[in-house]
Amino acid sequence: MRQIENFIAGEYVAAASGRRFEKRSPVDNRVIASISEAGRPEVDAAVQAARAALHGEWGGLTADQRVELLYGVANEITRRFEDFVEAETADTGQPSHVMRHVFIPRGAANFKVFADVVKNVPTEAFQMATPDGAGALNYAIRVPKGVIGVICPWNAPFLLMTWKLGPALACGNTVVVKPSEETPNTAALLGEVMNAVGVPKGVYNVVNGFGPDSAGAFLTQHPGVDAITFTGETRTGAAIMKAASEGMRDVSFELGGKNAGIVFADADFDAAVDGIFRSAFLNTGQVCLGTERVYVERPIFERFVQALKLKAEAVKYGRPEDHTANYGPLISQEHKRKVLSYYAKAVEEGATVVTGGGVPDMPGELAEGAWVQPTIWTGLPETAAVVREEIFGPCCHIRPFDSEQEVVALANATDYGLSTTIWTTNLARAHRVAARVEVGITWINSWFLRDLRTAFGGSKQSGIGREGGVHSLEFYTETRNVCVKL
Numbered sequence: 398m399r400q401i402e403n404f405i406a407g408e409y410v411a412a413a414s415g416r417r418f419e420k421r422s423p424v425d426n427r428v429i430a431s432i433s434e435a436g437r438p439e440v441d442a443a444v445q446a447a448r449a450a451l452h453g454e455w456g457g458l459t460a461d462q463r464v465e466l467l468y469g470v471a472n473e474i475t476r477r478f479e480d481f482v483e484a485e486t487a488d489t490g491q492p493s494h495v496m497r498h499v500f501i502p503r504g505a506a507n508f509k510v511f512a513d514v515v516k517n518v519p520t521e522a523f524q525m526a527t528p529d530g531a532g533a534l535n536y537a538i539r540v541p542k543g544v545i546g547v548i549c550p551w552n553a554p555f556l557l558m559t560w561k562l563g564p565a566l567a568c569g570n571t572v573v574v575k576p577s578e579e580t581p582n583t584a585a586l587l588g589e590v591m592n593a594v595g596v597p598k599g600v601y602n603v604v605n606g607f608g609p610d611s612a613g614a615f616l617t618q619h620p621g622v623d624a625i626t627f628t629g630e631t632r633t634g635a636a637i638m639k640a641a642s643e644g645m646r647d648v649s650f651e652l653g654g655k656n657a658g659i660v661f662a663d664a665d666f667d668a669a670v671d672g673i674f675r676s677a678f679l680n681t682g683q684v685c686l687g688t689e690r691v692y693v694e695r696p697i698f699e700r701f702v703q704a705l706k707l708k709a710e711a712v713k714y715g716r717p718e719d720h721t722a723n724y725g726p727l728i729s730q731e732h733k734r735k736v737l738s739y740y741a742k743a744v745e746e747g748a749t750v751v752t753g754g755g756v757p758d759m760p761g762e763l764a765e766g767a768w769v770q771p772t773i774w775t776g777l778p779e780t781a782a783v784v785r786e787e788i789f790g791p792c793c794h795i796r797p798f799d800s801e802q803e804v805v806a807l808a809n810a811t812d813y814g815l816s817t818t819i820w821t822t823n824l825a826r827a828h829r830v831a832a833r834v835e836v837g838i839t840w841i842n843s844w845f846l847r848d849l850r851t852a853f854g855g856s857k858q859s860g861i862g863r864e865g866g867v868h869s870l871e872f873y874t875e876t877r878n879v880c881v882k883l
């Protein structure tokens with residue numbers, strides 16, 4: 398069984414309280430790790446270490462020197478690729494080939510892309526006239542914001558953590574990370590990488606624990622934290638925003654979604670079925686950008702439902718290292734209970750269960766894991782709880798539509814606004830609909846195709862702010878204007 402400690406000022410340390418909690422495997426519910434739960438003293442020490450690093454060697458580095466170090470971090474992640482794959486699959490139970498091809502490579506990319514952004518982005522300058530005719534010159538300088546609190550979810554732990562660390566460190570900040578209690582492994586491993594590469598002590602710190610009355614709350618309430626970046630549930634975002642209001646600390650939030658997939662009758666049918674299948678069921682539906690509401694134009698509705706059903710019924714359950722498997726368990730027993738409660742609610746609400754709706758028959762010790770069937774419903778009104786609320790499981794409701802106007806209204810009738818995926822071969826319509834859907838991220842004839850230079854974030858209750866490319870600089874730096882009278 399793995400022992401996971403906190404990582405403070407370059408050292409792995411257990412909490413003074415001696416408190417530990419257990420991590421169970423999603424695959425078979427075995428206890429696989431014991432984790433030290435940081436209390437206020439450890440959070441305090443981590444924030445102080447991060448502050449000291451800002452004023453120490455790290456703060457004295459040039460941008461070029463930081464960029465070199467971050468390239469070193471990316472290369473060391475690549476060198477230890479299999480360790481990261483192993484750590485992430487242990488935590489999430491997802492197929493290792495998905496980790497190998499999608500999630501872990503993004504960890505290295507997240508450091509490289511933001512190193513490049515910081516190296517290449519210009520700062521603004523404005524010349525202005527003055528009454529004496531000599532003029533003045535304004536120019537901007539960017540400075541790091543300071544100590545950043547980084548609060549992470551469990552669904553794509555390494556990708557989502559490094560998506561914040563890359564720009565935070567490239568901009569010269571220091572960080573204290575609170576990984577999800579469900580997925581502490583890769584954050585701990587990254588400490589070894591930082592030390593191996595020579596990132597100064599205190600730049601990267603990790604405190605483990607839960608949210609309320611634990612490391613998450615202690616960190617977000619800590620007055621030594623200058624800004625907080627958070628990915629997770631909208632409800633948690635509200636609690637963190639409250640904490641951040643004390644001291645007027647800035648926040649960047651990537652929150653929940655109830656994303657719509659829109660399939661027009663003229664779409665490339667097989668590509669649309671494949672795309673919606675991936676968006677609903679990749680990572681067992683635990684993707685913030687995933688599709689839980691599917692709208693299909695009436696002429697192809699029945700055929701589409703049948704085709705998606707066939708694919709959902711063909712998933713191969715199995716352990717992460719089983720190369721023939723393409724579908725994993727949910728993250729935890731707790732999440733399994735939540736998803737199954739929605740499966741039951743859908744039936745109570747009068748859904749037609751096209752496929753799934755329960756727990757698969759798993760052999761041997763896998764029967765103890767957090768497995769649920771991929772599930773498709775039809776026939777529910779838009780007011781049904783399973784059509785309105787984020788379930789974060791492998792399920793979707795499919796409804797027919799008759800016009801472009803109708804489907805835009807349906808897609809927008811939600812408090813969330815993270816992403817959408819539109820399938821059509823009519824380009825003019827694709828652009829029209831994309832402009833009218835109230836979300837931060839729209840994919841046309843694709844899904845989760847990521848260019849890390851683009852703006853990423855949600856509208857409405859799906860988030861505050863945008864990260865990605867130069868947009869990340871808005872959050873991770875403070876812009877100062879200098880006005881020089883000539």
Ligand SMILES: NC(=O)c1ccc[n+]([C@@H]2O[C@H](COP(=O)([O-])OP(=O)(O)OC[C@H]3O[C@@H](n4cnc5c(N)ncnc54)[C@H](O)[C@@H]3O)[C@@H](O)[C@H]2O)c1
Nearest residue numbers: 549550551577607608613614629630633636651652653685
């Ligand atoms: N918009 C995006 O980019 C994006 C990406 C991935 C996941 N998500 C969302 O994340 C959610 C799933 O992740 P989750 O269940 O881990 O989310 P969560 O909100 O339950 O937990 C996220 C993190 O916040 C911590 N936390 C909880 N309460 C806290 C508090 N009061 N103060 C400080 N920290 C606290 C948790 O310990 C965890 O580390 C889904 O809603 C999903 O849509 C959004």
Ligand SMILES: O=C/C=C/C=C(\O)C(=O)O
Nearest residue numbers: 552553560684685686847
């Ligand atoms: O589960 C959510 C996945 C989010 C993806 C990103 O934040 C990203 O690709 O940068």
